[in-house]
Amino acid sequence: MTAPPALLPGTKTVPFAGALAAHGDRTAVFTADGSVTYHELAARVEATASRLGRERRLVLVIGANTVEALVVHLAALSAGHPVLLVPGDHPEAVQSLVDAYDPDVVAHPDGGQWVLDERRPVSAHDLHPDLALLLSTSGSTGSPKLVRLSHENLQANAESIADYLEIQETDRAATTLPMHYCYGLSVIHSHLLRGAALILTDLSVADSCFWDLFRNAQGTTFAGVPYTFDLLDRVGFASMDLPHLRYVTQAGGRLAPDRVRHYAALGRAAGWKLFAMYGQTEATARMAYLPPELAETQPQAAGVAIPGGSFRLQPLPDWPDWPDENTGELVYAGPNVMLGYAHTPEDLALGRTVDELRTGDIARRTPDGLYEIVGRRSRFAKILGLRIDPAQIETMLARHDVTSLCTGDDEALTIAAIGTGAATARRIRSLVTSECGLPARAVRVHLLADLPRLATGKPDYRAVRELARPNDVGSSTPEHPLGSGPEDLCLLYARILDRPEVTPDSSFVSLGGDSLSYVEMSLHLEERLGHLPPDWHTTPIRELRPPDGEIPVRRRALETSVALRAMAIFCIVGSHIHVFGIKGGAHLLLAIAGYNFARFHLTTAERGERVRRACLSIARVAVPSVIWIGFVLLLNDDYTLANLALLDSVLGPADSKTGMHFWFIEALVYILIVAVALLALPLADRAERRFPYGLPLTLAAFGLLTRYDLLGLPDRTQIPDAVTVFWLFALGWAAAKARTKVQRIVVTAAALATVPGFFPGDPGREAIIIATFALLVWVPSLPSRERVNQVAGLLATGSLYIYLTHWQIFPLIDGFSRHLAFLASLVFGIAYATAATRLMRGLPSLLSRGSLRERARQGFRVRVRETAMPRFGRTPAPAASVQGHGGS
Structure with missing residues (x-):
């Protein structure tokens, strides 16, 4: 057994995850870099399980088809720690789930290695004893709705699949699907249960390297969703020499009957079997399979219930079209039915809330006992009084060689189809109107180069529903003039x-x-x-x-941070020109800089990517500033080379009246450099990921040493401002990471306690900083109007550049009119912002390969x-995180 020897009494585990060593020196995993035996895998699993400890904790694992991810997943299951398995190629989805469920441990790749960020030694959650795994049903969206699966669910489903597939210890299965996808995970579990080997890869079946690896490892099986089989056609699968191939499985959506028949016949001729299967995440993975010997004669059927499971048909009294007792909603029961859903961390304490699974599919039981899916209850639409089944429309169009996805609402039927030209659209519309009796005006046809699909390869019906093309022939519903569908937003x-x-x-x-x-x-x-x-x-x-x-x-x-940025620069320039005297804007911008730094830089991206993006952000502040100051140096002697190097606070003459004009920009650059240098350290990076709120509070506490001159430093006027105002940046950082009411109270109280006294004799400035900071912490957005948003957006976007340039603009007009000088400073700064933004768009190419x-x-x-080809398990480089220049 690989389970750690000191599990707490009553801790439940997944048996197959703890029995890896029983398979001895058989090969457990093949990769492009070599192989791993079951003994070696068991040892690594045991070591990681010991690292996770005895106390049950919620472990978030970045799903990837790698040995490292597999080890952490199995270690958690063998030690009784619930696993939250998330997509590895969507950092934003990962961050969304981290924010929603606050895992105790996050396992993720970092610089080519896998690390365990242990955010706390004991779980912050009440975890039900039966809870083993949390999976999303919504692909890569990061939706907080998760399926709660038990240890029994995982074991029973793996045993059932291994049973009807007759998995042997000599089998070698390729991971053609993502690990975080229930179908892909079921391949892993069922083969490890039987001591078979995994060919662990994130390559697509359309990649020749995949087939090289498959042959070299003597692969016997692989899994596919319907789109996988389209890819197989493209790469000439029918003519491939795969001498060890024993069977192919298909699930993840309905494969057209003629395709099932075609591949079944292809397999019969080549000596391998096709298993068409039916399942849902809520049933751990599988509910039914079609015996291979029936695939050519009954290709339309989902098949029979898997071993240990059973079906019944729930009558549909609200569907008079189907009074037949052999047709109804398909309801499944078995040991693999989930415990229930989770929507919040509090749901992790729940036990079983469902005993059987209402699939939402409408099925028919044939005389020979097979179940055939005839529609999807939730996809039916009643259009102009006619009940329409989009699935039947897709099937009908497929018979006419049209590949399509179809969905509908109360007003129209929407069809996305592969093709081009008005003639093709008219033909499709004619076929549909003839089939279901709808008028042409109620049939919307969208011709695309390829159909929208999720990362798993499944059809993306949500994208089909949201297709919006203003000039679509046959569309009678007015569309929003600006377009809010995915295509328009792209x-x-x-x-x-x-x-x-x-x-x-x-x-x-x-x-x-x-x-x-x-x-x-x-x-x-x-x-x-x-x-x-x-x-x-x-x-x-x-x-x-x-x-x-x-x-x-x-x-x-209007988002509060945007409103405050606009207000701050408005007050800064107005106060400098003496139009009014509202001070505190620059110090507020430093707090917002920390807030933006935390929101846009401190994502789930790897440390190297974080640093690169932050360096880009610093450059976007420094480069336009140096360019402008250099330009001014050519025209007058107000500034020195120390200003040009953004080092006036260190090297500049003490008696200069104009050298301090750019103190804010210098302070912002220094602070960002220090923050980035800190997070470039592996230890600090791990600390930030584990204590995202605690670290900035700690840094703010260190910043108070200089804020209150507790280190014996010279007077504030004699040292760089960045040293004395860093605590404000850190408080803004902590504000962005404050997730609970208590955390927001603490960070607000910190500002309330530390800002007073920073400006002796100017309590009004201090009150403005405290009030606006509290607004940033507690109020995410403010009611506004469209014109106000537009003006605020211009000011906030150009705030850095307005601050930079107004020192030279307003003296040109100040003698004539202060108000005109005020307006000119704002307008010129916005114009410079536009020019600088265009200039800096090419910067990323200079800092990357x-x-x-x-x-x-x-x-x-x-x-x-x-x-x-959808990314069936492909794990690209981490997506870029958002960066903000901070002060503006």
């Missing part, structure tokens, strides 16, 4: 972020947006969607939509490849 993201490789799975975070573009993007999205969720910047584009699919209501809100043209070309190749 174009918006591409335009604002200047990124060609935007897909519905992209997010603001993954596309590398910064705090300048954050403001512009948030205003555009709020206008199109009518609202913005708090985590919109980490949300995939496909998840952004108007409430309940309605046209956006013209209610406007290859030229911008080459990166764009690579991005295009990636897009084409991923359009042709």
Whole structure:
């Protein structure tokens, strides 16, 4: 047994995960780099289980088809720790789930190695004794709705699958699907149960390297979703020489009957079997399979219940079209039925809340006892009084050689199909209207180069529902003039972020947006969607939509951090020109800089990627500043080379009246450099991930040593401002990481206790800083109006550059009119911001490998490849995190 010897009494585990050593020196895992025996795997699992300890903790594991991820997953299961398995190629989804469930341990890759970030020694959660695994049903979206699976669920389902597939210890299964996907995970579990080997890879079946590895490892089986079989056609699978192939499994969606028949016949001729299967995450993985000998004669059937499970048909009294007692909603019962759903961490304490699974599928029981899925209850639509089954429409179009996805609402049927040209659209519309009797105006046809799919390869019906094309022939429903569908939003993201490789799975975070573009993007999205969720910047584009699919209501809100940035720069410039005397704006901007640094830099990306993005952020502050100061140096002698190097506070003459003009920019650059240098250290990086709120509070405490001159330093006027104001930046950082009411109270109290006295004799300035900081902590958005949003957006986006340039602009006009000088300073700063933003767009190419043209070309190749083949387990480099320049 590989389980650690000191499990607490009553701790439940998954038996097969603790019995790896029983398979001896048989090969457990093949990879492109070599192989691992069961003894070696068991030893690594035991060591990791010991590291996790006796006390049960919630362990979040970044799903990846690697030995390291497999070891952590098995170690947790063998030691009784519940596992939250998340997608490895969507950092924004990971962050969303980390925020939602606050795991005690996070296992993730870092710089080519896997690390365990132990955020606390004892769980913060009440974990039910039966809870073993948490899986999402929504792919890579990071939805907090999870399926709760028990130890019995995992063991029973692995045994059942191994039974009907007749898995042998000589089998070698390739991981063609992601580990975090229940189908892919079931392949891993069922083969480890029988002592068979895994060919662990993230390569696609469309990659020739996959087949080289498969042959070298003498692979006997692989799994596929329907789209996998489309890829097999493209790579000439029928003519491949695979002498050890014993069987192929298919699930993850209905494979068309003619495709089932085709591949069954292909397998019969080549000496391997096809198992078409049916399942859901809520049933751990599998509920039914079609015996291979029936695949050619009954290809439309889902088959029979797996060993240990059973089906019944729930009558459908509200569906008069099907009065037959042999048709109804398919309900499954068996030991693999989930405990229930989890929506919040509190649900982790729940035991079993469901005893059988209402699948939502409408099925028919044939005279020979097979079950055939005939529709999806939730997908049926009643359009103009007619009950329409989109699945039947897809099947009908497939008979006419049209590959499509279909969905509907109360007004129209929406069809996404592969093809081009108006003639093709008219033909599809004619076929549909003839089949179901709908008028042409109620049939919307969208012709695409490829159908939208989730990362698992499953059809993405949500994307189909949200397709929006203003000039679509046959569409009678007015569409929002700005377009709020995924396709329109992709174009918006591409335009604002200047990124060609935007897909519905992209997010603001993954596309590398910064705090300048954050403001512009948030205003555009709020206008199109009518609202913005708090985590919109980490949300995939496909998840952004108007409430309940309605046209956006013209209610406007403005994010508090954006409003405060705009207000701060407005007050700074107005006070410097003596239009009014509202002070404290620059110090507020330092707190917002820390807030933005935490939100946009401290994501789940690897340490190296974090550092690279933060360096880009520093450059976006420093480079335009140096360019402007250098330009001014050519015109007058107000500044020195110390200003040009942003070192006036260190090297500048003490009697200079103008040298201090750029103190804020210098302080911001110094602070960001220190923060990035700190997080570049592996120890500090791990500490931040484990204590995301505690670390900035600790740094703020250290900053108070200089704030209160407890180190015997010279007077504040004699040392760089960055040294004395760092605590404000750290408090803003902590504010962004405050997740609970108590944490927000603590950080607010810290500001209330430390700001007073910083400006002796100026309590008004201190009150402004405290009040606005509290607003940042407690109020995420403010009611606003569209015009106010537009003005605030311009000011917030240009705040850094307004601050930089106003020192030279207002003296030119001040003698004529202070108010005109005030306005001119704001306008010129905004104009310089626009120019600087365009200049800095090319900066990432200077700080990463290859030229911008080459990166764009690579991005295009990636897009084409991923359009042709979903990432079945492929784990690309971590997506870019969002960076903000902080002070502006």
